Amino acid sequence: MTVADGKLTAAQVPEPVPGPDEVLIEITAAGVNRADLLQVAGHYPSPPGAPAWPGLEVSGTIVNVGSDDNATFLNAEVCALLPGGGYAQYVAVDAGLVLPKPENTDLVDAAGLPEAAATVYSNLGYLLREEADRKRRVLVHGGAGGIGTFAVQFAHRLAEAEVWTTARKEAGKRLEALGADRVVDYRNEDFAALVQEAGGADAILDVIGAAYFEPNLKALAQDGRLAVIGLQQGNAAQIHLGGLLAKRATITGTTLRARPLEQRRQILAEVFERVWPALDEGTIEPVVTTRLPLAEAAEAHRLMAAGGHFGKIVLTAK
Numbered sequence: 001m002t003v004a005d006g007k008l009t010a011a012q013v014p015e016p017v018p019g020p021d022e023v024l025i026e027i028t029a030a031g032v033n034r035a036d037l038l039q040v041a042g043h044y045p046s047p048p049g050a051p052a053w054p055g056l057e058v059s060g061t062i063v064n065v066g067s068d069d070n071a072t073f074l075n076a077e078v079c080a081l082l083p084g085g086g087y088a089q090y091v092a093v094d095a096g097l098v099l100p101k102p103e104n105t106d107l108v109d110a111a112g113l114p115e116a117a118a119t120v121y122s123n124l125g126y127l128l129r130e131e132a133d134r135k136r137r138v139l140v141h142g143g144a145g146g147i148g149t150f151a152v153q154f155a156h157r158l159a160e161a162e163v164w165t166t167a168r169k170e171a172g173k174r175l176e177a178l179g180a181d182r183v184v185d186y187r188n189e190d191f192a193a194l195v196q197e198a199g200g201a202d203a204i205l206d207v208i209g210a211a212y213f214e215p216n217l218k219a220l221a222q223d224g225r226l227a228v229i230g231l232q233q234g235n236a237a238q239i240h241l242g243g244l245l246a247k248r249a250t251i252t253g254t255t256l257r258a259r260p261l262e263q264r265r266q267i268l269a270e271v272f273e274r275v276w277p278a279l280d281e282g283t284i285e286p287v288v289t290t291r292l293p294l295a296e297a298a299e300a301h302r303l304m305a306a307g308g309h310f311g312k313i314v315l316t317a318k
Protein backbone atom coordinates (compact mmCIF):
# COMPACT_ATOMS: atom_id res chain seq x y z
CA MET A 1 0.00 0.00 0.00
CA THR A 2 1.12 3.55 -0.73
CA VAL A 3 -0.47 6.92 -0.01
CA ALA A 4 -1.12 9.38 -2.84
CA ASP A 5 -3.50 12.37 -2.98
CA GLY A 6 -5.07 11.33 0.31
CA LYS A 7 -5.88 7.82 -0.90
CA LEU A 8 -4.54 4.32 -0.33
CA THR A 9 -3.21 2.63 -3.46
CA ALA A 10 -1.80 -0.86 -3.98
CA ALA A 11 1.81 -0.81 -5.14
CA GLN A 12 4.79 -3.11 -5.52
CA VAL A 13 7.75 -2.26 -3.27
CA PRO A 14 10.98 -4.20 -2.66
CA GLU A 15 10.96 -6.72 0.18
CA PRO A 16 12.67 -5.03 3.14
CA VAL A 17 16.04 -6.29 4.37
CA PRO A 18 16.38 -6.41 8.18
CA GLY A 19 19.18 -4.37 9.72
CA PRO A 20 21.51 -5.71 12.42
CA ASP A 21 18.99 -5.12 15.23
CA GLU A 22 15.92 -6.01 13.20
CA VAL A 23 13.83 -9.00 12.23
CA LEU A 24 11.72 -9.49 9.10
CA ILE A 25 8.08 -10.39 9.68
CA GLU A 26 5.85 -12.00 7.07
CA ILE A 27 2.62 -10.23 7.94
CA THR A 28 -0.55 -12.14 8.75
CA ALA A 29 -2.62 -9.13 9.74
CA ALA A 30 -2.30 -5.41 10.48
CA GLY A 31 -4.27 -3.43 13.04
CA VAL A 32 -6.11 -0.29 11.91
CA ASN A 33 -5.77 2.86 14.02
CA ARG A 34 -7.02 6.44 13.77
CA ALA A 35 -3.42 7.50 13.22
CA ASP A 36 -3.59 5.64 9.90
CA LEU A 37 -6.52 7.79 8.81
CA LEU A 38 -4.62 10.93 9.80
CA GLN A 39 -1.57 9.79 7.86
CA VAL A 40 -3.57 9.13 4.70
CA ALA A 41 -5.15 12.58 5.05
CA GLY A 42 -1.69 14.12 5.22
CA HIS A 43 -1.81 15.14 8.89
CA TYR A 44 0.50 12.55 10.46
CA PRO A 45 3.54 11.81 8.27
CA SER A 46 5.80 8.84 8.89
CA PRO A 47 8.84 9.56 11.07
CA PRO A 48 12.26 9.66 9.35
CA GLY A 49 13.37 6.24 8.16
CA ALA A 50 9.93 4.63 8.40
CA PRO A 51 7.97 3.39 5.37
CA ALA A 52 5.67 5.99 3.82
CA TRP A 53 2.54 3.83 4.04
CA PRO A 54 0.36 3.29 7.15
CA GLY A 55 0.31 0.50 9.68
CA LEU A 56 1.45 0.83 13.31
CA GLU A 57 0.98 -2.78 14.43
CA VAL A 58 1.09 -6.22 12.85
CA SER A 59 1.10 -9.91 13.60
CA GLY A 60 2.87 -12.61 11.65
CA THR A 61 5.88 -14.92 11.49
CA ILE A 62 9.56 -14.01 11.68
CA VAL A 63 11.15 -15.24 8.43
CA ASN A 64 14.55 -13.53 8.51
CA VAL A 65 16.85 -11.83 11.00
CA GLY A 66 19.55 -9.22 10.63
CA SER A 67 22.04 -10.85 12.97
CA ASP A 68 22.78 -14.24 14.50
CA ASP A 69 21.82 -12.82 17.91
CA ASN A 70 18.18 -13.03 16.84
CA ALA A 71 18.38 -16.37 15.03
CA THR A 72 16.44 -18.15 17.77
CA PHE A 73 13.38 -16.08 16.82
CA LEU A 74 13.12 -17.53 13.30
CA ASN A 75 9.66 -18.97 12.56
CA ALA A 76 8.22 -17.52 15.77
CA GLU A 77 4.65 -16.21 15.67
CA VAL A 78 4.73 -12.65 16.94
CA CYS A 79 3.11 -9.24 16.98
CA ALA A 80 4.98 -5.95 16.72
CA LEU A 81 4.73 -2.22 17.24
CA LEU A 82 5.84 -0.24 14.18
CA PRO A 83 6.69 3.35 13.26
CA GLY A 84 4.79 2.63 10.02
CA GLY A 85 4.61 0.25 7.08
CA GLY A 86 2.26 -2.42 8.41
CA TYR A 87 -0.07 -2.38 5.41
CA ALA A 88 2.19 -4.75 3.49
CA GLN A 89 3.27 -8.38 3.09
CA TYR A 90 6.58 -7.96 4.93
CA VAL A 91 8.01 -5.48 7.40
CA ALA A 92 11.42 -5.07 9.04
CA VAL A 93 11.21 -3.96 12.65
CA ASP A 94 13.53 -3.50 15.60
CA ALA A 95 13.63 -6.72 17.60
CA GLY A 96 12.92 -4.78 20.79
CA LEU A 97 9.47 -3.85 19.44
CA VAL A 98 8.41 -7.47 18.90
CA LEU A 99 6.34 -9.55 21.31
CA PRO A 100 5.40 -13.24 21.16
CA LYS A 101 1.83 -14.04 20.18
CA PRO A 102 -0.09 -14.62 23.43
CA GLU A 103 -0.94 -18.25 24.02
CA ASN A 104 -4.72 -17.76 24.04
CA THR A 105 -4.88 -15.32 21.12
CA ASP A 106 -5.47 -16.06 17.45
CA LEU A 107 -2.58 -14.82 15.27
CA VAL A 108 -4.86 -12.52 13.25
CA ASP A 109 -6.39 -10.99 16.36
CA ALA A 110 -2.91 -10.46 17.83
CA ALA A 111 -2.43 -7.70 15.24
CA GLY A 112 -4.78 -5.55 17.31
CA LEU A 113 -2.72 -5.76 20.50
CA PRO A 114 0.62 -3.88 20.33
CA GLU A 115 -0.62 -0.32 19.83
CA ALA A 116 -3.48 -0.64 22.34
CA ALA A 117 -1.42 -2.44 24.98
CA ALA A 118 1.53 -0.05 24.71
CA THR A 119 -0.68 3.05 24.69
CA VAL A 120 -2.74 1.98 27.69
CA TYR A 121 0.23 0.77 29.71
CA SER A 122 2.34 3.86 29.02
CA ASN A 123 -0.50 6.06 30.34
CA LEU A 124 -2.10 3.93 33.05
CA GLY A 125 0.73 1.58 34.00
CA TYR A 126 1.44 3.61 37.13
CA LEU A 127 -1.76 2.13 38.56
CA LEU A 128 0.05 -1.21 38.73
CA ARG A 129 3.25 0.25 40.20
CA GLU A 130 1.75 2.43 42.95
CA GLU A 131 0.33 1.25 46.25
CA ALA A 132 -3.34 2.15 46.67
CA ASP A 133 -5.04 2.59 50.03
CA ARG A 134 -8.49 2.43 48.44
CA LYS A 135 -10.22 1.31 45.27
CA ARG A 136 -9.45 3.87 42.57
CA ARG A 137 -11.87 5.13 39.94
CA VAL A 138 -10.73 5.23 36.29
CA LEU A 139 -12.63 7.00 33.50
CA VAL A 140 -11.95 5.78 29.96
CA HIS A 141 -13.32 7.91 27.13
CA GLY A 142 -14.25 6.18 23.89
CA GLY A 143 -14.66 2.85 25.64
CA ALA A 144 -16.01 1.08 22.57
CA GLY A 145 -12.89 1.76 20.48
CA GLY A 146 -9.75 -0.29 20.09
CA ILE A 147 -7.87 1.57 22.83
CA GLY A 148 -10.98 1.82 24.98
CA THR A 149 -11.88 -1.87 25.01
CA PHE A 150 -8.32 -2.71 26.06
CA ALA A 151 -8.19 0.07 28.66
CA VAL A 152 -11.44 -1.04 30.30
CA GLN A 153 -10.08 -4.57 30.70
CA PHE A 154 -6.71 -3.31 31.92
CA ALA A 155 -8.20 -0.99 34.53
CA HIS A 156 -10.69 -3.57 35.80
CA ARG A 157 -8.73 -6.82 35.66
CA LEU A 158 -5.14 -5.69 36.31
CA ALA A 159 -5.46 -2.40 38.21
CA GLU A 160 -8.58 -3.64 40.04
CA ALA A 161 -10.14 -0.21 39.70
CA GLU A 162 -13.74 0.92 39.48
CA VAL A 163 -14.13 1.60 35.76
CA TRP A 164 -16.33 4.24 34.16
CA THR A 165 -16.42 4.77 30.43
CA THR A 166 -18.17 6.97 27.89
CA ALA A 167 -19.77 5.28 24.90
CA ARG A 168 -23.01 5.00 22.99
CA LYS A 169 -25.78 3.33 24.95
CA GLU A 170 -25.90 0.37 22.56
CA ALA A 171 -22.33 -0.58 23.50
CA GLY A 172 -23.16 -0.69 27.20
CA LYS A 173 -23.71 -4.42 27.71
CA ARG A 174 -20.57 -5.35 25.82
CA LEU A 175 -18.48 -2.91 27.83
CA GLU A 176 -19.94 -4.17 31.09
CA ALA A 177 -18.90 -7.66 30.03
CA LEU A 178 -15.34 -6.37 29.65
CA GLY A 179 -15.38 -4.93 33.17
CA ALA A 180 -17.00 -1.49 33.01
CA ASP A 181 -18.88 -0.64 36.20
CA ARG A 182 -20.67 2.36 34.68
CA VAL A 183 -21.21 3.21 31.01
CA VAL A 184 -22.17 6.85 30.45
CA ASP A 185 -24.00 7.62 27.20
CA TYR A 186 -22.08 10.74 26.16
CA ARG A 187 -24.88 11.81 23.81
CA ASN A 188 -27.39 12.58 26.55
CA GLU A 189 -25.62 12.28 29.92
CA ASP A 190 -23.19 14.68 31.63
CA PHE A 191 -20.24 12.44 32.44
CA ALA A 192 -18.43 15.16 34.41
CA ALA A 193 -21.33 15.79 36.76
CA LEU A 194 -21.97 12.08 37.25
CA VAL A 195 -18.33 11.22 37.96
CA GLN A 196 -17.94 14.23 40.26
CA GLU A 197 -21.05 13.19 42.19
CA ALA A 198 -19.53 9.74 42.66
CA GLY A 199 -16.35 11.23 44.13
CA GLY A 200 -14.28 12.02 41.05
CA ALA A 201 -11.94 10.06 38.82
CA ASP A 202 -8.44 9.26 39.99
CA ALA A 203 -7.35 8.67 36.39
CA ILE A 204 -8.84 9.71 33.06
CA LEU A 205 -7.72 8.38 29.68
CA ASP A 206 -8.95 10.75 26.98
CA VAL A 207 -8.98 10.36 23.19
CA ILE A 208 -11.35 13.28 22.56
CA GLY A 209 -9.18 16.32 23.25
CA ALA A 210 -10.35 19.92 23.46
CA ALA A 211 -14.10 19.28 23.67
CA TYR A 212 -13.64 17.24 26.87
CA PHE A 213 -10.81 19.21 28.48
CA GLU A 214 -12.86 21.40 30.82
CA PRO A 215 -15.33 18.66 31.84
CA ASN A 216 -12.40 16.29 32.41
CA LEU A 217 -10.91 18.73 34.91
CA LYS A 218 -14.30 18.94 36.60
CA ALA A 219 -14.49 15.14 36.77
CA LEU A 220 -11.03 14.66 38.31
CA ALA A 221 -10.71 13.77 41.97
CA GLN A 222 -8.11 15.34 44.26
CA ASP A 223 -4.62 14.41 43.01
CA GLY A 224 -6.21 12.96 39.87
CA ARG A 225 -4.34 12.45 36.61
CA LEU A 226 -5.60 13.25 33.13
CA ALA A 227 -3.83 11.67 30.15
CA VAL A 228 -4.73 13.15 26.77
CA ILE A 229 -3.84 10.71 23.98
CA GLY A 230 -6.11 11.87 21.14
CA LEU A 231 -7.60 14.96 19.56
CA GLN A 232 -10.74 13.64 17.90
CA GLN A 233 -12.70 16.78 18.82
CA GLY A 234 -10.22 19.63 18.76
CA ASN A 235 -6.69 20.53 19.76
CA ALA A 236 -7.11 23.93 21.45
CA ALA A 237 -8.70 24.43 24.88
CA GLN A 238 -8.67 26.93 27.72
CA ILE A 239 -7.72 25.89 31.21
CA HIS A 240 -8.91 27.26 34.56
CA LEU A 241 -5.68 27.24 36.52
CA GLY A 242 -7.41 27.77 39.85
CA GLY A 243 -9.29 24.53 39.52
CA LEU A 244 -6.11 22.73 38.45
CA LEU A 245 -4.24 23.98 41.51
CA ALA A 246 -7.08 23.26 43.89
CA LYS A 247 -7.23 19.64 42.82
CA ARG A 248 -3.45 19.18 42.61
CA ALA A 249 -4.19 17.63 39.23
CA THR A 250 -1.61 16.21 36.83
CA ILE A 251 -2.16 16.57 33.09
CA THR A 252 -0.08 14.70 30.54
CA GLY A 253 -0.17 14.60 26.76
CA THR A 254 1.49 11.69 25.04
CA THR A 255 2.03 10.00 21.72
CA LEU A 256 3.64 6.62 21.12
CA ARG A 257 4.94 6.64 17.55
CA ALA A 258 7.17 9.71 18.00
CA ARG A 259 8.92 8.45 21.14
CA PRO A 260 12.64 7.63 20.87
CA LEU A 261 13.34 3.99 20.07
CA GLU A 262 14.74 3.28 23.54
CA GLN A 263 11.54 4.50 25.16
CA ARG A 264 9.41 2.32 22.91
CA ARG A 265 11.63 -0.67 23.66
CA GLN A 266 11.26 -0.03 27.39
CA ILE A 267 7.48 0.27 27.15
CA LEU A 268 7.26 -3.02 25.23
CA ALA A 269 9.54 -4.74 27.75
CA GLU A 270 7.29 -3.63 30.61
CA VAL A 271 4.15 -4.58 28.68
CA PHE A 272 5.62 -8.07 28.21
CA GLU A 273 6.38 -8.34 31.92
CA ARG A 274 3.23 -6.79 33.37
CA VAL A 275 0.46 -7.28 30.78
CA TRP A 276 1.36 -10.26 28.60
CA PRO A 277 0.77 -12.87 31.36
CA ALA A 278 -2.87 -11.72 31.54
CA LEU A 279 -3.16 -12.19 27.78
CA ASP A 280 -1.53 -15.64 27.96
CA GLU A 281 -4.04 -16.63 30.63
CA GLY A 282 -7.00 -15.09 28.79
CA THR A 283 -7.69 -12.59 31.60
CA ILE A 284 -7.47 -9.85 28.98
CA GLU A 285 -8.41 -10.48 25.36
CA PRO A 286 -8.11 -8.50 22.15
CA VAL A 287 -11.51 -7.31 20.98
CA VAL A 288 -11.44 -7.71 17.20
CA THR A 289 -14.87 -7.47 15.61
CA THR A 290 -14.02 -6.78 11.97
CA ARG A 291 -11.56 -8.53 9.67
CA LEU A 292 -11.09 -7.26 6.13
CA PRO A 293 -8.53 -8.18 3.46
CA LEU A 294 -5.69 -5.72 2.97
CA ALA A 295 -7.09 -4.81 -0.44
CA GLU A 296 -10.10 -3.32 1.37
CA ALA A 297 -8.06 -0.97 3.58
CA ALA A 298 -10.02 2.02 2.29
CA GLU A 299 -13.26 0.40 3.47
CA ALA A 300 -11.69 -0.25 6.88
CA HIS A 301 -10.82 3.44 7.10
CA ARG A 302 -14.36 4.39 6.10
CA LEU A 303 -15.81 2.21 8.87
CA MET A 304 -13.51 3.72 11.47
CA ALA A 305 -14.17 7.29 10.34
CA ALA A 306 -17.92 6.71 10.47
CA GLY A 307 -17.79 5.96 14.20
CA GLY A 308 -19.90 3.50 16.15
CA HIS A 309 -17.54 0.60 15.55
CA PHE A 310 -16.83 -1.71 18.51
CA GLY A 311 -13.29 -2.89 19.21
CA LYS A 312 -10.53 -3.27 16.66
CA ILE A 313 -10.51 -3.55 12.88
CA VAL A 314 -7.73 -5.66 11.38
CA LEU A 315 -6.59 -6.15 7.80
CA THR A 316 -5.60 -9.67 6.78
CA ALA A 317 -2.72 -10.13 4.34
CA LYS A 318 -4.22 -13.21 2.65
